[in-house]
Amino acid sequence: MRVLIVDDEPAQRSGLAAMISAWGMGAETASDGNEALDVLGRTSVDVILTDLNMPGLDGFGFLEKLREMEDMPPTIVLTAYGNVETAVRTVHELGAYWFLEKPIQPKSLEVLVSRAAAHSALRAEKLALVRHLANTGTIGDMVGSSAKMREIFGLLQQAGPSKACVLITGESGTGKEMVARTLHKLSPRRQGPFIAINCAALPETLIESELFGHEKGSFTGASERRSGCFELAQHGTLLLDEIGEMPLPTQAKLLRVIEDSKVRRLGGKAEFEVDVRLVAATNKVPDEAIRGGNLREDLYYRLNVFHIHLPPLRERKEDVAPISEALISALNEKHQCRVTGIGPDVLEALEQHSWPGNVRELRNVLERAVILAGEGNIELKHVPAFLQGRAAMAAVAGAAPAPVQDDADSVRFAIGTTVEDAEKGLILRTLEHTHNNKTRAAEILGISLKTLHNKLKEYGG
Numbered sequence: 001m002r003v004l005i006v007d008d009e010p011a012q013r014s015g016l017a018a019m020i021s022a023w024g025m026g027a028e029t030a031s032d033g034n035e036a037l038d039v040l041g042r043t044s045v046d047v048i049l050t051d052l053n054m055p056g057l058d059g060f061g062f063l064e065k066l067r068e069m070e071d072m073p074p075t076i077v078l079t080a081y082g083n084v085e086t087a088v089r090t091v092h093e094l095g096a097y098w099f100l101e102k103p104i105q106p107k108s109l110e111v112l113v114s115r116a117a118a119h120s121a122l123r124a125e126k127l128a129l130v131r132h133l134a135n136t137g138t139i140g141d142m143v144g145s146s147a148k149m150r151e152i153f154g155l156l157q158q159a160g161p162s163k164a165c166v167l168i169t170g171e172s173g174t175g176k177e178m179v180a181r182t183l184h185k186l187s188p189r190r191q192g193p194f195i196a197i198n199c200a201a202l203p204e205t206l207i208e209s210e211l212f213g214h215e216k217g218s219f220t221g222a223s224e225r226r227s228g229c230f231e232l233a234q235h236g237t238l239l240l241d242e243i244g245e246m247p248l249p250t251q252a253k254l255l256r257v258i259e260d261s262k263v264r265r266l267g268g269k270a271e272f273e274v275d276v277r278l279v280a281a282t283n284k285v286p287d288e289a290i291r292g293g294n295l296r297e298d299l300y301y302r303l304n305v306f307h308i309h310l311p312p313l314r315e316r317k318e319d320v321a322p323i324s325e326a327l328i329s330a331l332n333e334k335h336q337c338r339v340t341g342i343g344p345d346v347l348e349a350l351e352q353h354s355w356p357g358n359v360r361e362l363r364n365v366l367e368r369a370v371i372l373a374g375e376g377n378i379e380l381k382h383v384p385a386f387l388q389g390r391a392a393m394a395a396v397a398g399a400a401p402a403p404v405q406d407d408a409d410s411v412r413f414a415i416g417t418t419v420e421d422a423e424k425g426l427i428l429r430t431l432e433h434t435h436n437n438k439t440r441a442a443e444i445l446g447i448s449l450k451t452l453h454n455k456l457k458e459y460g461g
Helices: 009-020 033-042 059-067 084-092 108-135 147-159 175-186 206-211 248-260 288-293 297-302 319-336 344-352 356-373 385-401 419-433 438-445 449-461
Strands: 002-006 026-030 047-051 075-079 100-101 166-170 193-199 236-239 278-284 304-312 337-341 375-378
Touching: 002 009, 002 337, 002 449, 009 026, 009 108, 026 033, 026 236, 026 319, 033 047, 033 193, 047 059, 047 108, 059 075, 059 084, 075 084, 075 108, 084 100, 100 108, 100 356, 108 438, 147 175, 147 304, 166 175, 175 193, 175 278, 175 304, 206 248, 248 297, 288 297, 319 337, 319 344, 319 356, 337 344, 337 356, 344 356, 344 385, 356 375, 385 449, 419 449
Parallel strands: 002 026, 002 047, 047 075, 075 100, 166 278, 166 304, 193 236, 236 278, 337 375
Antiparallel strands: none
16 A cells, blocks of 8 residues: 655655554655656555645646546645635545645544545455456456346446445346345445345244344343344345345334434344445335335335346346356366366257246256366256257257247247157247246146156156
8 A cells, every 4th residue: 555645845744654654554755746746657556645735736736637537546635724625625626535634643644544545445446347347247246248237237336335225126046146245345345244134034033133133031042142134244234135025013123223223132222323234135026015015115215225126037148158157167166177168059058048047047057067067068968958958959940941930839840850859849848938847847748747757868857
């Protein structure tokens, strides 16, 4: 961490430089704005301390030059008594980070420089993420090159650094928790804890204890004091997943915590303040949940400062390939495999599938394939039967005189398709239509469940 000190008085410069060095930071010095610009031209600094009244290029002119820079470091103005109003104007009009009156109090300066340095680090990380997004189509752990995902990336960059509540909606398996973790990584709280709680997984009798904590003896079985999720997430981020499944009385208490930033443990007599960034997620449509009486309208409006909706994977097929590449890389590391990619026929089958389970389902398919393949490319033999059927249908379509024509509710086979291939394609397509519900598929096909299982066994599924 390096600090640039700009002051025309040598004693002031050397004294500040010694102080900065004592705090474990590097110090650069300049006697006026022009010399400071020369330093910035050859050295990267994280924070600037500058006087206002200097010969040559004074602090005002220096700040104006800094505003022209693409990445202006946080600048703290040092001002003599009587120039406070002027210093305040430099903050509002010229973009200074803050100001301090002379004579400088070392403790106040140390706190302010530390805050400015943290601000500088966060901005540098954000700029790096923006560049990475532009080059690779990824931000944090999220991947996507589609227009819908780029719109979401833009919202993440805006919402991440703020303290505002965020509501994430989308079908199961679309990656709502990943969005929440990315928001946490983009925030000033990224060094703090990230705590996630699934409201649907907890019984009504326990959810308040999990959220707010409890005192010893507050209920049967409470043998000791326990901290709740709000305490555990102090100075960090708390994700309330499936917020629409939270009991309405608990929703009312949650609303009060959001409004007052205070929590009382179950059985406790005193409230205490919490500093937590709240993110909520649901796979329900909020308006329908409100009309159905499952979500308080006032809580919804309090949570919905930023709304991020994750589209299902079937609506962004162009993201299948980059997501698969990222998943394979992570799965190689997890299972100590050396899979290098996906065969073109497999990729085509992946892109054609509707993915009712979204990214979670894609990950499960690829995890199986990575383990089976071990190394090299993932081939058709490594993927489930329903994807092999997709690829087989595409191959038949490519070889026949006329292409296969199908839609969500029907399938047609080109002249020249064998009965065996037609039967296989029909069975696999019906399974896809029923989201792999074999009982329902057997009913539609007019065959027994045992016959269906035997057919799938023949196909290698």
